Amino acid sequence: MFRQLLVNAARNFGARYDYDIGYLEAMVALSERGFLKLALLTPFTQERFGLPAAPYYAAKFIAARAMDCGSCAMLIIRMAEEAGVRPDALAAIARRGPADADMRLAADYAMAVITNTGELPALIETARERFGEKGLYGLASAVTAGQLYPTLKRGVGAALSCEILPAEFRETA
Known part of the structure; x- marks a missing residue:
């Protein structure tokens, strides 16, 4: 039962x-x-620490997309839309086009965390200045949450059948 x-x-x-x-x-x-x-873990994977929805979902989307699981990235797009974030705003972030400054910062931060680039310390400070200490934790939790389920799926072989992310949400060269 x-x-x-x-x-x-x-x-x-x-x-x-x-x-x-x-x-x-x-x-x-x-x-x-x-x-x-x-x-x-679900409450943590949805905790924004006061961060507005748009930068939170920008960071979470970029983190999930980096794991190359289209269905997980689409799930985050649907959740973002439910929270009032327009899919076209996430598509702009994905394709590195003109975008909201907070979403761009969140996306750049997420990629720097994932790749551990030399830009990370400066992005942490910029995010801290823009969003405060709580917001910085919101961004960090978004990156963590965005990679949790795709990693689990990949580890058990379920990600082998992930759908391809629609073109508008893929990064352009």
């Missing part, structure tokens, strides 16, 4: 966001406790 409640919760999430939750169903079947522990 409890297992079915967990599966139903995962299925509701999948239906809400048009997201394949097969790997989550498999996790429930293998370990209800493991699934519950993952579910306990």
